[in-house]
Amino acid sequence: MVELSGAKALIKALEKEGVDVIFGMPGGANLPIYDELYSSNIRHILIRHEQSAAHMADGYARVKRKAGVCLATSGPGATNLVTGIATAYMDSSPIIAITGQVPREMIGKDAFQECDIVGICTSITKYCFQPMSAKIIPEVVKKAFYIAESGRPGPVLIDVPKDVQQEVADTEFPELVKIRGYSPHIEPDVTQVAKAIDLLLSAERPMIMAGGGVHISGAFNELQALAEMLMIPVVTTFKGKGVFPENHPLSLGPIGMHGHAEANKLITEADVLLAIGSRFSDRSVGKFDEFGKDMKIIHIDIDPAEIGKNKQVDIGIVGDVKVSLRIMLKMLANRVIKKYTEGEETPWLKHVREVKEYYRSIVKDNGSREVTAMKAIKKLRELLPAESIVTTEVGQCQMWTSLHFDVIVPGTFFSSTGLGTMGFGFPASIGAKVARPDVHVVDIAGDGSFNMTENSLAVSVLEDIPVIVFLLNNYSLGMVAQWQRLFYNRRTIGVDLKGVPDFVKVAEAYGAQGIRAQSMQELEYAIKTALKSDVTTVIDIPIDPEENVFPFMPPGKGLKDTILAA
Amino acid sequence: MGWNIISALVENKPGVLFRVSNMFRARGFNIESLSVGPTEQSDLSRITITINGDEHTVEQLVKQLMKIIDVVNVERLPLDNSVYRELALIKLRVEDPTTRLEVMNLVNVFRGKVVDISKRSMMIEITGTPDKIDAFKSLVEHYGIIQLARTGVCALPRGVIYE
Numbered sequence: 001m002v003e004l005s006g007a008k009a010l011i012k013a014l015e016k017e018g019v020d021v022i023f024g025m026p027g028g029a030n031l032p033i034y035d036e037l038y039s040s041n042i043r044h045i046l047i048r049h050e051q052s053a054a055h056m057a058d059g060y061a062r063v064k065r066k067a068g069v070c071l072a073t074s075g076p077g078a079t080n081l082v083t084g085i086a087t088a089y090m091d092s093s094p095i096i097a098i099t100g101q102v103p104r105e106m107i108g109k110d111a112f113q114e115c116d117i118v119g120i121c122t123s124i125t126k127y128c129f130q131p132m133s134a135k136i137i138p139e140v141v142k143k144a145f146y147i148a149e150s151g152r153p154g155p156v157l158i159d160v161p162k163d164v165q166q167e168v169a170d171t172e173f174p175e176l177v178k179i180r181g182y183s184p185h186i187e188p189d190v191t192q193v194a195k196a197i198d199l200l201l202s203a204e205r206p207m208i209m210a211g212g213g214v215h216i217s218g219a220f221n222e223l224q225a226l227a228e229m230l231m232i233p234v235v236t237t238f239k240g241k242g243v244f245p246e247n248h249p250l251s252l253g254p255i256g257m258h259g260h261a262e263a264n265k266l267i268t269e270a271d272v273l274l275a276i277g278s279r280f281s282d283r284s285v286g287k288f289d290e291f292g293k294d295m296k297i298i299h300i301d302i303d304p305a306e307i308g309k310n311k312q313v314d315i316g317i318v319g320d321v322k323v324s325l326r327i328m329l330k331m332l333a334n335r336v337i338k339k340y341t342e343g344e345e346t347p348w349l350k351h352v353r354e355v356k357e358y359y360r361s362i363v364k365d366n367g368s369r370e371v372t373a374m375k376a377i378k379k380l381r382e383l384l385p386a387e388s389i390v391t392t393e394v395g396q397c398q399m400w401t402s403l404h405f406d407v408i409v410p411g412t413f414f415s416s417t418g419l420g421t422m423g424f425g426f427p428a429s430i431g432a433k434v435a436r437p438d439v440h441v442v443d444i445a446g447d448g449s450f451n452m453t454e455n456s457l458a459v460s461v462l463e464d465i466p467v468i469v470f471l472l473n474n475y476s477l478g479m480v481a482q483w484q485r486l487f488y489n490r491r492t493i494g495v496d497l498k499g500v501p502d503f504v505k506v507a508e509a510y511g512a513q514g515i516r517a518q519s520m521q522e523l524e525y526a527i528k529t530a531l532k533s534d535v536t537t538v539i540d541i542p543i544d545p546e547e548n549v550f551p552f553m554p555p556g557k558g559l560k561d562t563i564l565a566a
Numbered sequence: 567m568g569w570n571i572i573s574a575l576v577e578n579k580p581g582v583l584f585r586v587s588n589m590f591r592a593r594g595f596n597i598e599s600l601s602v603g604p605t606e607q608s609d610l611s612r613i614t615i616t617i618n619g620d621e622h623t624v625e626q627l628v629k630q631l632m633k634i635i636d637v638v639n640v641e642r643l644p645l646d647n648s649v650y651r652e653l654a655l656i657k658l659r660v661e662d663p664t665t666r667l668e669v670m671n672l673v674n675v676f677r678g679k680v681v682d683i684s685k686r687s688m689m690i691e692i693t694g695t696p697d698k699i700d701a702f703k704s705l706v707e708h709y710g711i712i713q714l715a716r717t718g719v720c721a722l723p724r725g726v727i728y729e
Binding site (some may be wrong): 118119122123126127128147179180181182303304305308309312 | 637
């Protein structure tokens, strides 16, 4: 037992969890915590808006595969975090959001900068803590990290009243915590796994659908081993993009609203589908009742509530993806199965290859300028080292990336796929760079989305966290404009950003580097310059405002209804 | 579609009822009744929920409840092997002695109790399955119900026969 203030206990507990960085902003209700941070070795990164703090912690968490920490004051500081917390919740990313709260006796009195952040965050977090005494803070922190990082990860809020931060108490730091209502470690049922193997081996047209759970579980090698052993083609969800190398012959890439045409077509032809760490989101599978009507579905997920939530399945396996796949591989090793040699093809694989080749051969861009989104992204892929980390903003830029940027090293791509948060990509890329300073980090952006959190340029420059913003600038909210052109009779409204601001000048105003690229030659130069730069570079690439993203599964439709052009 | 009773053991601490009811709202579960109270363990409460729904809905509700960290255990109670009761207080408009006797007869048949009487009203306490309370209510409705309060269902599974 040691006598500590709540704030000191909090910082000590964070240090014990191995926290090396906090993204935050001070304010009246968290000053005691900041005062303790002053004498801690934890790096503090001062953000310019709390939404970005949560996104940075999220980006850090997705790359490190451990919790990222953000810190805000009460009231508006806390509510500014909400979008970032909801983003992390939808994408199962472990962040610890710490907020200051008004003193205990003021709670419920509508005090200055008071806000019921626990009430607000209950449906967008795995759990919310509001420690009402300094004594329990170490236990709360330990539990928060345990909950955030285990099972299906997700955000946890710790809301600390200011007088609890100041209160001095006899404090103990537990090594282990147990929560009786929470048992995240579920061993996969081996009889279910055996049944799944029988079904997969009996399939004529098997398909794997790999989701974000493969990334979270780090089961890249197991997935590849399984696909290669059974020669099963792999589609991914958008969240799962890059969990399987996209230059692999068995890779078909993402399915969904803006999935590859061949992936959307071929998945509907499968007779057995192995869905791994995926929640069958509407963006991936379209209409729930239409999807997979004629196929048998095996579903592996760590969250029991996901089995049968959106889609009734034939075999459900509850457990960690990596553990489940390892059991599967072990069982398969004892079975006599046909081994495939290179170049050998089943009729299904031949069909898959032909369909893929056909659709890849007819892909064309539809912009009128020399530099189109597709050409720009393909050029970036060509020049960017394979192990670089890529994130995106939300909208057309995101979907063009999904279609045209092949992820080669598994786990090096992420995006706000569930909540679809504009403004996510740039701060998330900063968080990713903090986690992996040794690799290049690129945010493939659009002008509308980048505009939302561009003030993080200050953070990037002053904290020396250089990233590359690859800005496909169509002077508009392009995805919305595309929907208005296609479904609202070209009645475009509220989408024209008119080329303001000038992003080269914006970059320069913050002390970053801005380069405009209007030809393929200028683009190549810009990318090479950015890769050599030790300061953040914004590459502003003006593209045709009328350039659409295709293929496109129109909203409310099924994968079979994917259209290839307007 | 069927009538289901779900029994959840939860941590007895502030905010838990909010978490549970907030989940029902956020995920669009339309529950029929919810009751909450202490159990044999002082640090646990029992929440009993009744819901009309198809198998898929009820299964999802159980799984989503289990996902809440303060929920320790969730059970679906089999209707044919559980005891479930609800308590209702019904204040009726009764202004003359003959009617009063009539009501008391009905109360006796239903093994209820008259718990309050005034010149113009009678309050009846009745315990039983929701069906029984519905039946009593429909029998006395024509006297005029001034106020009515029901607790929601409280339930436990029966003991095993050869324990």
